Amino acid sequence: MTTMTNASVREFKMPDVGEGLTEAEILKWYVQPGDTVTDGQVVCEVETAKAAVELPIPYDGVVRELHFPEGTTVDVGTSIIAVDVSGGAAPVAEEEAPAPAEEPTEPEEKPAARQPVLVGYGVATSSTRRRPRKAAAPETAAPETAARPELNGHGATGERPLAKPPVRKLAKDLGVDLATVTPTGPDGVITREDVHAAVAPEPEAAPAAAEAVRAPAPVSYDTARETRVPVKGVRKATAAAMVGSAFTAPHVTEFVTVDVTRTMKLVEELKQDKEFTGLRVNPLLLIAKALLVAIKRNPEINASWDEAAQEIVVKHYVNLGIAAATPRGLIVPNIKDAHAQTLPRLAESLAELVSTAREGKTSPAAMQAGTVTITNVGVFGVDTGTPILNPGESAILAVGAIKLQPWVHKGKVKPRQVTTLALSFDHRLVDGELGSKVLADVAAILEQPKRLISWA
Numbered sequence: 001m002t003t004m005t006n007a008s009v010r011e012f013k014m015p016d017v018g019e020g021l022t023e024a025e026i027l028k029w030y031v032q033p034g035d036t037v038t039d040g041q042v043v044c045e046v047e048t049a050k051a052a053v054e055l056p057i058p059y060d061g062v063v064r065e066l067h068f069p070e071g072t073t074v075d076v077g078t079s080i081i082a083v084d085v086s087g088g089a090a091p092v093a094e095e096e097a098p099a100p101a102e103e104p105t106e107p108e109e110k111p112a113a114r115q116p117v118l119v120g121y122g123v124a125t126s127s128t129r130r131r132p133r134k135a136a137a138p139e140t141a142a143p144e145t146a147a148r149p150e151l152n153g154h155g156a157t158g159e160r161p162l163a164k165p166p167v168r169k170l171a172k173d174l175g176v177d178l179a180t181v182t183p184t185g186p187d188g189v190i191t192r193e194d195v196h197a198a199v200a201p202e203p204e205a206a207p208a209a210a211e212a213v214r215a216p217a218p219v220s221y222d223t224a225r226e227t228r229v230p231v232k233g234v235r236k237a238t239a240a241a242m243v244g245s246a247f248t249a250p251h252v253t254e255f256v257t258v259d260v261t262r263t264m265k266l267v268e269e270l271k272q273d274k275e276f277t278g279l280r281v282n283p284l285l286l287i288a289k290a291l292l293v294a295i296k297r298n299p300e301i302n303a304s305w306d307e308a309a310q311e312i313v314v315k316h317y318v319n320l321g322i323a324a325a326t327p328r329g330l331i332v333p334n335i336k337d338a339h340a341q342t343l344p345r346l347a348e349s350l351a352e353l354v355s356t357a358r359e360g361k362t363s364p365a366a367m368q369a370g371t372v373t374i375t376n377v378g379v380f381g382v383d384t385g386t387p388i389l390n391p392g393e394s395a396i397l398a399v400g401a402i403k404l405q406p407w408v409h410k411g412k413v414k415p416r417q418v419t420t421l422a423l424s425f426d427h428r429l430v431d432g433e434l435g436s437k438v439l440a441d442v443a444a445i446l447e448q449p450k451r452l453i454s455w456a
Contacts, residue, residue, distance in 0.1 A: 008086030010059055011079035014046070022164075022189065024048045025073045026080065035063045043081060047328065052360045061085035075186045163190040165244040171195045245391045249305070250427040253386040254435055258443040259407055261417040263287075266449045270343075279347040284322075284376055286449060287399055287442070289346060291374060292318060292339050293455050294441035301438050302371050303394045303429050312429055321373030321390055322350065324357040332390050333362045334370035378402060384420040394429045397442065398422040419446075 014024055024046040031043045042054045043063075061083040068074055161178040163171070167190055171178050178190055181198045185191045263286050270281045295302050295318055303314045320338035324331055333356070335341070335349045356362050373396040377385050384400035400420040407416035423439040445451045 008084050009064060010061065010083050010085050012043075012057055012081045012083065013079050014074045014076050015055065016076045022186070023073050023075050024053075026068055026070055027052060028070055029066055031063050031066075031081075033063050033065055037061060037063060037083060048364065052328065053364065057081070057083065059083065059085055077187065161190055162188050165240055167192055167195060169244065169248075171198075174199050245389050248391075249389050251386075251389065251424050252427045252430075252432065252435060253422055253424040254432075254439050255384065255420060255422050256439050256443045257418060257420045258446050259409070259416045260402060260419050260446045263446045263449050264402065264417045275344055276347065279344060280351050281347060283402060284374070284399070285343070285347050285350060286452075287376075287397075287446065288320060288322075288338070288350065288374060289343060289452060289456075290442045290445035290449075291372070291397055291438075292320065293445060293452060294438045295372065296339065297441055297455060298434060298438050301395055301425065301430050301434055304371070304392055305394075305426060305428050315371045317371070319369050319371045321370035321393070321396075322353055323373060323375035323387075323390075323396075324354065324362075326357055326360060328360060331357060331362055331367060332370060332373055333357060333366040334373075336369075372396070374399065378419065384422045386422060387424045389424060389426060393426075395423060395425040395435070395438070397439075398424070 027045045027047050029044050031037060031041075037043060037057050038060050039058060040056045043057045045052060045054050047053075064082040064084045067078075067080050067082070074080055161181065162183065162185075163178055168178065170192055171181070171190075174195060176195050176198045178195075181190050181194050183190045184194055260283070263283060267281055267283055267286065270276050299316070300314060302318055303312050306313050317337055318339040319334040319336050321332040321334040324333065333353050335346070335353060338346065338349070341349060353362075353366075356366070370390055370393055373387075373390045373393060375385075375387050375396060376399045377387075378399050378401035381401050385398050387396045387398040389396050398421065400422070402417055402419045404415050405418040406413050407418055408414075409416055421439060421442060423435060423442075425435045441455075445455065
Protein backbone atom coordinates (compact mmCIF):
# COMPACT_ATOMS: atom_id res chain seq x y z
CA MET A 1 0.00 0.00 0.00
CA THR A 2 1.39 3.37 -1.00
CA THR A 3 1.24 6.06 1.64
CA MET A 4 0.23 9.42 0.18
CA THR A 5 1.15 12.73 1.73
CA ASN A 6 -1.05 15.80 1.61
CA ALA A 7 1.51 17.51 -0.59
CA SER A 8 0.91 14.91 -3.31
CA VAL A 9 -2.80 15.69 -3.55
CA ARG A 10 -4.06 18.34 -5.97
CA GLU A 11 -7.55 19.76 -5.53
CA PHE A 12 -9.27 20.71 -8.80
CA LYS A 13 -11.74 23.52 -8.19
CA MET A 14 -14.92 24.35 -10.07
CA PRO A 15 -13.78 26.94 -12.63
CA ASP A 16 -15.69 29.95 -13.88
CA VAL A 17 -16.52 28.72 -17.38
CA GLY A 18 -18.84 31.59 -18.24
CA GLU A 19 -17.25 34.88 -17.19
CA GLY A 20 -18.83 35.72 -13.86
CA LEU A 21 -21.04 32.69 -13.13
CA THR A 22 -21.26 31.72 -9.46
CA GLU A 23 -22.21 28.07 -9.65
CA ALA A 24 -22.56 24.98 -11.84
CA GLU A 25 -24.36 21.65 -11.51
CA ILE A 26 -22.38 18.42 -11.91
CA LEU A 27 -24.29 16.48 -14.56
CA LYS A 28 -22.01 13.44 -15.01
CA TRP A 29 -18.71 12.08 -13.74
CA TYR A 30 -16.52 10.33 -16.30
CA VAL A 31 -14.02 9.04 -13.71
CA GLN A 32 -14.15 7.28 -10.34
CA PRO A 33 -11.73 7.00 -7.39
CA GLY A 34 -8.75 4.88 -8.40
CA ASP A 35 -8.88 5.87 -12.09
CA THR A 36 -5.75 7.27 -13.72
CA VAL A 37 -6.17 10.66 -15.41
CA THR A 38 -3.92 12.63 -17.73
CA ASP A 39 -3.50 16.34 -18.36
CA GLY A 40 -6.40 17.54 -20.54
CA GLN A 41 -8.63 14.52 -19.93
CA VAL A 42 -12.33 15.34 -19.47
CA VAL A 43 -13.39 14.25 -15.97
CA CYS A 44 -16.94 15.56 -15.75
CA GLU A 45 -19.74 17.47 -17.47
CA VAL A 46 -21.31 20.45 -15.70
CA GLU A 47 -24.26 22.68 -16.49
CA THR A 48 -23.82 26.37 -15.87
CA ALA A 49 -26.46 29.06 -16.15
CA LYS A 50 -25.56 29.31 -19.83
CA ALA A 51 -24.64 25.87 -21.20
CA ALA A 52 -23.43 22.34 -20.56
CA VAL A 53 -19.62 22.22 -20.52
CA GLU A 54 -17.06 19.40 -20.22
CA LEU A 55 -14.22 20.05 -17.75
CA PRO A 56 -10.69 18.74 -18.39
CA ILE A 57 -8.26 18.03 -15.53
CA PRO A 58 -5.06 20.13 -15.77
CA TYR A 59 -2.59 17.50 -14.48
CA ASP A 60 -1.67 13.78 -14.44
CA GLY A 61 -2.42 11.51 -11.50
CA VAL A 62 -4.78 9.06 -9.82
CA VAL A 63 -8.28 10.10 -8.71
CA ARG A 64 -8.42 10.00 -4.92
CA GLU A 65 -11.90 11.37 -4.22
CA LEU A 66 -14.95 12.89 -5.90
CA HIS A 67 -16.19 15.50 -3.44
CA PHE A 68 -19.75 15.79 -4.83
CA PRO A 69 -22.22 13.34 -6.42
CA GLU A 70 -23.92 13.92 -9.75
CA GLY A 71 -26.80 16.40 -9.57
CA THR A 72 -25.10 18.62 -6.98
CA THR A 73 -24.84 22.38 -7.59
CA VAL A 74 -21.38 23.60 -6.60
CA ASP A 75 -20.11 27.15 -6.15
CA VAL A 76 -17.30 28.33 -8.42
CA GLY A 77 -13.96 28.00 -6.62
CA THR A 78 -15.03 24.94 -4.60
CA SER A 79 -12.87 21.81 -4.92
CA ILE A 80 -14.74 19.05 -6.76
CA ILE A 81 -12.12 16.33 -7.21
CA ALA A 82 -8.87 15.32 -5.47
CA VAL A 83 -6.06 13.81 -7.55
CA ASP A 84 -2.88 12.17 -6.27
CA VAL A 85 -0.06 13.48 -8.46
CA SER A 86 2.75 11.64 -6.65
CA GLY A 87 2.95 8.95 -9.33
CA GLY A 88 2.10 6.12 -6.92
CA ALA A 89 -0.79 3.68 -7.11
CA ALA A 90 -4.21 4.52 -5.78
CA PRO A 91 -4.61 3.75 -2.05
CA VAL A 92 -6.03 0.24 -1.60
CA ALA A 93 -7.93 0.78 1.64
CA GLU A 94 -9.07 4.33 1.02
CA GLU A 95 -12.75 3.60 1.59
CA GLU A 96 -12.20 1.22 4.53
CA ALA A 97 -9.86 3.57 6.39
CA PRO A 98 -10.76 7.16 5.60
CA ALA A 99 -8.12 9.81 5.90
CA PRO A 100 -7.94 11.85 9.12
CA ALA A 101 -10.22 14.85 9.49
CA GLU A 102 -7.43 17.17 8.43
CA GLU A 103 -8.19 18.63 5.02
CA PRO A 104 -5.61 18.13 2.24
CA THR A 105 -3.55 21.26 1.83
CA GLU A 106 -3.30 22.88 -1.55
CA PRO A 107 0.02 23.78 -3.12
CA GLU A 108 0.82 27.45 -3.34
CA GLU A 109 -0.16 29.00 -6.63
CA LYS A 110 1.40 32.01 -8.23
CA PRO A 111 -0.91 35.04 -8.20
CA ALA A 112 -0.96 35.38 -11.98
CA ALA A 113 -1.62 31.69 -12.69
CA ARG A 114 -4.86 30.66 -14.41
CA GLN A 115 -6.27 27.17 -14.51
CA PRO A 116 -6.80 25.87 -18.05
CA VAL A 117 -10.50 25.46 -18.74
CA LEU A 118 -12.52 24.33 -21.77
CA VAL A 119 -13.61 26.95 -24.34
CA GLY A 120 -10.79 29.29 -23.37
CA TYR A 121 -12.02 30.48 -19.99
CA GLY A 122 -10.06 30.33 -16.78
CA VAL A 123 -10.66 31.13 -13.14
CA ALA A 124 -10.29 34.88 -12.86
CA THR A 125 -7.22 36.10 -10.95
CA SER A 126 -8.47 37.77 -7.81
CA SER A 127 -7.22 39.83 -4.92
CA THR A 128 -8.26 39.52 -1.29
CA ARG A 129 -10.18 42.37 0.24
CA ARG A 130 -12.42 43.02 3.24
CA ARG A 131 -15.97 44.21 2.66
CA PRO A 132 -17.23 47.28 4.58
CA ARG A 133 -19.58 46.46 7.43
CA LYS A 134 -22.43 48.46 8.91
CA ALA A 135 -21.95 50.12 12.30
CA ALA A 136 -25.06 48.40 13.67
CA ALA A 137 -24.02 44.94 12.48
CA PRO A 138 -22.95 42.20 14.96
CA GLU A 139 -19.34 42.37 16.13
CA THR A 140 -18.32 39.22 14.29
CA ALA A 141 -15.36 39.94 12.06
CA ALA A 142 -16.18 40.12 8.35
CA PRO A 143 -14.61 37.23 6.43
CA GLU A 144 -12.14 38.11 3.75
CA THR A 145 -13.23 36.85 0.36
CA ALA A 146 -11.62 36.74 -3.02
CA ALA A 147 -13.16 39.32 -5.32
CA ARG A 148 -14.83 37.66 -8.25
CA PRO A 149 -16.50 39.02 -11.40
CA GLU A 150 -19.98 40.37 -10.73
CA LEU A 151 -22.80 38.16 -11.98
CA ASN A 152 -24.53 40.51 -14.36
CA GLY A 153 -23.68 38.75 -17.62
CA HIS A 154 -21.03 41.30 -18.58
CA GLY A 155 -17.96 39.99 -16.80
CA ALA A 156 -15.84 41.57 -14.07
CA THR A 157 -16.73 44.99 -12.73
CA GLY A 158 -13.86 45.78 -10.37
CA GLU A 159 -14.71 46.53 -6.75
CA ARG A 160 -18.48 46.72 -7.07
CA PRO A 161 -20.40 44.71 -4.44
CA LEU A 162 -21.22 41.16 -5.57
CA ALA A 163 -24.96 40.65 -6.13
CA LYS A 164 -27.20 39.07 -8.74
CA PRO A 165 -29.43 41.30 -10.96
CA PRO A 166 -32.70 40.61 -9.05
CA VAL A 167 -30.98 41.55 -5.78
CA ARG A 168 -29.63 44.75 -7.34
CA LYS A 169 -33.13 45.70 -8.49
CA LEU A 170 -34.54 45.00 -5.01
CA ALA A 171 -31.86 47.22 -3.46
CA LYS A 172 -32.64 49.98 -5.97
CA ASP A 173 -36.39 49.75 -5.27
CA LEU A 174 -35.79 49.94 -1.51
CA GLY A 175 -33.21 52.73 -1.79
CA VAL A 176 -30.38 50.62 -0.35
CA ASP A 177 -26.73 51.32 -1.27
CA LEU A 178 -25.18 47.87 -1.81
CA ALA A 179 -21.80 49.20 -0.71
CA THR A 180 -23.21 49.54 2.83
CA VAL A 181 -24.74 46.05 2.97
CA THR A 182 -23.04 43.24 4.89
CA PRO A 183 -22.96 40.13 2.62
CA THR A 184 -23.76 36.71 4.09
CA GLY A 185 -23.87 34.68 0.87
CA PRO A 186 -21.11 32.38 -0.38
CA ASP A 187 -17.88 34.25 -1.27
CA GLY A 188 -19.31 37.59 -0.19
CA VAL A 189 -22.38 37.60 -2.47
CA ILE A 190 -25.18 39.88 -1.21
CA THR A 191 -28.52 38.07 -0.83
CA ARG A 192 -32.11 39.34 -0.75
CA GLU A 193 -32.13 38.81 3.03
CA ASP A 194 -29.05 41.02 3.36
CA VAL A 195 -30.85 43.84 1.53
CA HIS A 196 -33.94 43.48 3.72
CA ALA A 197 -31.73 43.45 6.82
CA ALA A 198 -30.15 46.72 5.70
CA VAL A 199 -33.58 48.35 5.54
CA ALA A 200 -34.62 47.30 9.06
CA PRO A 201 -33.76 49.86 11.78
CA GLU A 202 -32.77 47.17 14.28
CA PRO A 203 -30.96 43.85 13.74
CA GLU A 204 -33.68 41.81 15.42
CA ALA A 205 -36.34 43.30 13.13
CA ALA A 206 -34.56 42.18 9.93
CA PRO A 207 -35.88 38.58 9.83
CA ALA A 208 -39.46 39.76 10.28
CA ALA A 209 -39.07 42.37 7.55
CA ALA A 210 -37.60 39.82 5.19
CA GLU A 211 -40.45 37.40 5.86
CA ALA A 212 -43.02 40.16 5.29
CA VAL A 213 -41.63 41.03 1.86
CA ARG A 214 -40.96 37.49 0.69
CA ALA A 215 -43.84 36.13 -1.38
CA PRO A 216 -45.65 33.20 0.26
CA ALA A 217 -45.04 29.75 -1.16
CA PRO A 218 -47.82 28.49 -3.43
CA VAL A 219 -50.33 26.29 -1.68
CA SER A 220 -50.44 22.70 -2.88
CA TYR A 221 -53.90 21.12 -2.84
CA ASP A 222 -53.23 17.84 -4.62
CA THR A 223 -49.61 16.69 -4.45
CA ALA A 224 -50.49 13.42 -6.19
CA ARG A 225 -51.30 15.37 -9.35
CA GLU A 226 -48.63 18.07 -9.13
CA THR A 227 -44.96 18.07 -10.07
CA ARG A 228 -42.41 20.55 -8.77
CA VAL A 229 -39.44 21.25 -11.03
CA PRO A 230 -36.37 22.94 -9.47
CA VAL A 231 -35.46 26.15 -11.28
CA LYS A 232 -31.74 25.99 -12.00
CA GLY A 233 -29.16 26.07 -14.75
CA VAL A 234 -30.23 27.58 -18.06
CA ARG A 235 -33.87 28.08 -16.99
CA LYS A 236 -32.84 29.95 -13.84
CA ALA A 237 -30.49 32.21 -15.80
CA THR A 238 -33.11 32.83 -18.48
CA ALA A 239 -35.73 33.80 -15.90
CA ALA A 240 -33.36 36.25 -14.18
CA ALA A 241 -32.23 37.72 -17.49
CA MET A 242 -35.77 38.22 -18.80
CA VAL A 243 -36.96 39.87 -15.59
CA GLY A 244 -33.91 42.14 -15.61
CA SER A 245 -34.43 43.03 -19.28
CA ALA A 246 -38.17 43.62 -18.98
CA PHE A 247 -37.80 45.99 -16.04
CA THR A 248 -34.61 47.73 -17.17
CA ALA A 249 -34.99 48.45 -20.89
CA PRO A 250 -38.18 50.29 -21.96
CA HIS A 251 -39.59 47.96 -24.62
CA VAL A 252 -41.48 49.09 -27.71
CA THR A 253 -42.90 46.53 -30.16
CA GLU A 254 -44.05 47.25 -33.72
CA PHE A 255 -45.78 44.85 -36.12
CA VAL A 256 -46.08 44.42 -39.86
CA THR A 257 -47.88 41.79 -41.94
CA VAL A 258 -46.08 41.00 -45.16
CA ASP A 259 -46.58 38.98 -48.37
CA VAL A 260 -43.58 36.61 -48.54
CA THR A 261 -44.69 34.64 -51.59
CA ARG A 262 -41.66 35.72 -53.65
CA THR A 263 -39.31 34.90 -50.76
CA MET A 264 -40.75 31.38 -50.57
CA LYS A 265 -40.20 30.97 -54.32
CA LEU A 266 -36.60 32.13 -53.91
CA VAL A 267 -36.09 29.53 -51.16
CA GLU A 268 -37.13 26.79 -53.58
CA GLU A 269 -34.83 28.17 -56.30
CA LEU A 270 -31.83 28.31 -53.97
CA LYS A 271 -32.39 24.68 -52.96
CA GLN A 272 -31.68 23.77 -56.59
CA ASP A 273 -28.64 26.06 -56.85
CA LYS A 274 -25.39 24.08 -56.87
CA GLU A 275 -23.75 26.75 -54.70
CA PHE A 276 -26.09 25.65 -51.90
CA THR A 277 -25.60 21.91 -52.41
CA GLY A 278 -25.54 20.18 -49.03
CA LEU A 279 -26.78 23.30 -47.23
CA ARG A 280 -30.14 23.77 -45.57
CA VAL A 281 -32.04 26.61 -47.22
CA ASN A 282 -35.17 27.82 -45.41
CA PRO A 283 -37.12 31.07 -44.90
CA LEU A 284 -35.12 31.87 -41.74
CA LEU A 285 -31.97 32.17 -43.85
CA LEU A 286 -33.48 34.90 -46.04
CA ILE A 287 -35.13 36.62 -43.06
CA ALA A 288 -31.75 36.73 -41.30
CA LYS A 289 -30.12 38.19 -44.42
CA ALA A 290 -32.93 40.74 -44.76
CA LEU A 291 -32.40 41.88 -41.17
CA LEU A 292 -28.64 42.19 -41.73
CA VAL A 293 -29.27 44.36 -44.79
CA ALA A 294 -31.76 46.50 -42.86
CA ILE A 295 -29.15 47.02 -40.12
CA LYS A 296 -26.59 48.02 -42.74
CA ARG A 297 -29.02 50.67 -43.98
CA ASN A 298 -29.87 51.79 -40.42
CA PRO A 299 -26.70 51.14 -38.37
CA GLU A 300 -27.84 53.14 -35.32
CA ILE A 301 -30.17 50.30 -34.31
CA ASN A 302 -27.20 47.99 -33.70
CA ALA A 303 -26.17 49.48 -30.36
CA SER A 304 -26.12 48.98 -26.59
CA TRP A 305 -26.71 51.16 -23.54
CA ASP A 306 -23.77 51.79 -21.18
CA GLU A 307 -25.45 52.68 -17.88
CA ALA A 308 -22.19 53.43 -16.02
CA ALA A 309 -20.84 55.82 -18.65
CA GLN A 310 -24.27 57.07 -19.74
CA GLU A 311 -23.36 56.44 -23.37
CA ILE A 312 -24.88 54.73 -26.39
CA VAL A 313 -22.38 52.30 -27.91
CA VAL A 314 -22.97 51.81 -31.65
CA LYS A 315 -21.58 48.45 -32.86
CA HIS A 316 -19.89 48.30 -36.26
CA TYR A 317 -20.38 44.55 -36.40
CA VAL A 318 -23.41 42.30 -36.04
CA ASN A 319 -23.34 39.21 -33.82
CA LEU A 320 -26.69 37.79 -34.85
CA GLY A 321 -28.46 35.85 -32.08
CA ILE A 322 -30.84 33.01 -32.90
CA ALA A 323 -33.21 31.99 -30.08
CA ALA A 324 -33.17 28.20 -29.72
CA ALA A 325 -35.43 26.03 -27.58
CA THR A 326 -33.50 23.14 -26.02
CA PRO A 327 -34.32 20.47 -23.39
CA ARG A 328 -32.42 22.60 -20.86
CA GLY A 329 -34.35 25.75 -21.71
CA LEU A 330 -34.15 28.73 -24.05
CA ILE A 331 -30.67 29.79 -25.14
CA VAL A 332 -29.56 32.48 -27.60
CA PRO A 333 -26.25 31.63 -29.28
CA ASN A 334 -25.08 34.10 -31.88
CA ILE A 335 -23.28 34.07 -35.21
CA LYS A 336 -20.17 36.20 -34.83
CA ASP A 337 -19.67 38.86 -37.54
CA ALA A 338 -22.78 37.73 -39.39
CA HIS A 339 -22.78 41.00 -41.33
CA ALA A 340 -19.64 39.91 -43.23
CA GLN A 341 -20.92 36.48 -44.28
CA THR A 342 -22.12 35.52 -47.73
CA LEU A 343 -25.50 33.83 -48.06
CA PRO A 344 -24.01 30.30 -48.39
CA ARG A 345 -21.71 30.92 -45.40
CA LEU A 346 -24.65 32.27 -43.39
CA ALA A 347 -26.56 29.06 -44.21
CA GLU A 348 -23.62 27.02 -42.86
CA SER A 349 -23.45 29.10 -39.69
CA LEU A 350 -27.18 28.73 -39.02
CA ALA A 351 -26.99 24.95 -39.47
CA GLU A 352 -23.99 24.68 -37.13
CA LEU A 353 -25.67 26.87 -34.50
CA VAL A 354 -28.91 24.87 -34.49
CA SER A 355 -27.16 21.48 -34.47
CA THR A 356 -24.87 22.43 -31.60
CA ALA A 357 -27.75 23.84 -29.56
CA ARG A 358 -29.88 20.70 -29.99
CA GLU A 359 -26.96 18.55 -28.83
CA GLY A 360 -26.55 20.71 -25.74
CA LYS A 361 -22.96 21.55 -26.66
CA THR A 362 -23.27 25.31 -27.14
CA SER A 363 -20.28 26.97 -25.46
CA PRO A 364 -20.63 30.02 -23.18
CA ALA A 365 -18.56 32.03 -25.67
CA ALA A 366 -21.18 31.40 -28.36
CA MET A 367 -23.84 33.09 -26.21
CA GLN A 368 -21.90 36.23 -25.35
CA ALA A 369 -21.58 39.60 -27.10
CA GLY A 370 -24.76 39.31 -29.17
CA THR A 371 -26.08 42.55 -30.67
CA VAL A 372 -29.44 41.73 -32.32
CA THR A 373 -31.59 38.57 -32.14
CA ILE A 374 -34.17 36.69 -34.23
CA THR A 375 -36.75 34.42 -32.62
CA ASN A 376 -38.79 32.21 -34.93
CA VAL A 377 -42.07 31.53 -33.13
CA GLY A 378 -43.67 30.54 -36.42
CA VAL A 379 -42.25 27.01 -36.14
CA PHE A 380 -44.79 26.46 -33.35
CA GLY A 381 -47.69 27.65 -35.52
CA VAL A 382 -47.87 31.02 -33.74
CA ASP A 383 -48.76 34.14 -35.73
CA THR A 384 -46.42 36.43 -33.79
CA GLY A 385 -45.57 37.71 -30.30
CA THR A 386 -44.00 40.57 -28.35
CA PRO A 387 -40.45 39.32 -27.74
CA ILE A 388 -38.37 40.48 -24.78
CA LEU A 389 -34.92 41.81 -25.55
CA ASN A 390 -31.90 39.65 -24.89
CA PRO A 391 -30.02 41.58 -22.12
CA GLY A 392 -27.52 44.05 -23.52
CA GLU A 393 -29.02 44.05 -27.02
CA SER A 394 -30.96 46.77 -28.81
CA ALA A 395 -33.55 44.81 -30.82
CA ILE A 396 -35.16 41.43 -31.37
CA LEU A 397 -37.23 40.34 -34.39
CA ALA A 398 -40.02 37.77 -33.94
CA VAL A 399 -41.08 35.84 -37.05
CA GLY A 400 -44.57 34.36 -37.14
CA ALA A 401 -45.96 31.37 -39.02
CA ILE A 402 -46.04 31.63 -42.81
CA LYS A 403 -49.56 30.78 -43.96
CA LEU A 404 -51.55 30.79 -47.18
CA GLN A 405 -54.05 33.66 -46.82
CA PRO A 406 -56.30 35.76 -49.07
CA TRP A 407 -54.34 38.85 -50.09
CA VAL A 408 -54.92 41.73 -52.47
CA HIS A 409 -52.28 41.31 -55.18
CA LYS A 410 -52.26 43.47 -58.31
CA GLY A 411 -55.83 44.58 -57.61
CA LYS A 412 -57.23 41.09 -57.12
CA VAL A 413 -57.75 38.90 -54.07
CA LYS A 414 -55.46 35.90 -54.39
CA PRO A 415 -54.06 33.23 -52.05
CA ARG A 416 -50.57 34.37 -50.99
CA GLN A 417 -47.95 33.28 -48.46
CA VAL A 418 -48.22 35.77 -45.59
CA THR A 419 -46.48 36.23 -42.25
CA THR A 420 -46.39 38.78 -39.42
CA LEU A 421 -43.15 40.26 -38.09
CA ALA A 422 -42.76 41.90 -34.68
CA LEU A 423 -39.76 44.06 -33.79
CA SER A 424 -39.11 44.90 -30.13
CA PHE A 425 -36.45 47.51 -29.38
CA ASP A 426 -34.94 49.44 -26.48
CA HIS A 427 -36.58 52.86 -26.59
CA ARG A 428 -33.57 54.45 -24.87
CA LEU A 429 -31.54 53.61 -27.98
CA VAL A 430 -34.11 53.41 -30.74
CA ASP A 431 -36.90 55.88 -31.37
CA GLY A 432 -40.08 55.07 -33.25
CA GLU A 433 -38.79 56.39 -36.57
CA LEU A 434 -35.63 54.27 -36.54
CA GLY A 435 -37.46 51.14 -35.41
CA SER A 436 -40.10 51.64 -38.10
CA LYS A 437 -37.46 52.08 -40.81
CA VAL A 438 -35.73 48.83 -39.88
CA LEU A 439 -38.97 46.84 -39.76
CA ALA A 440 -40.17 48.38 -43.04
CA ASP A 441 -36.85 47.53 -44.73
CA VAL A 442 -37.08 43.89 -43.61
CA ALA A 443 -40.66 43.68 -44.90
CA ALA A 444 -39.75 45.30 -48.23
CA ILE A 445 -36.93 42.82 -48.81
CA LEU A 446 -39.15 39.82 -48.02
CA GLU A 447 -41.82 41.14 -50.40
CA GLN A 448 -39.23 41.78 -53.13
CA PRO A 449 -36.16 39.63 -52.31
CA LYS A 450 -34.34 41.04 -55.37
CA ARG A 451 -33.65 44.03 -53.10
CA LEU A 452 -31.08 41.83 -51.37
CA ILE A 453 -28.87 42.37 -54.41
CA SER A 454 -29.39 46.12 -54.76
CA TRP A 455 -29.37 47.00 -51.05
CA ALA A 456 -26.68 44.63 -49.73
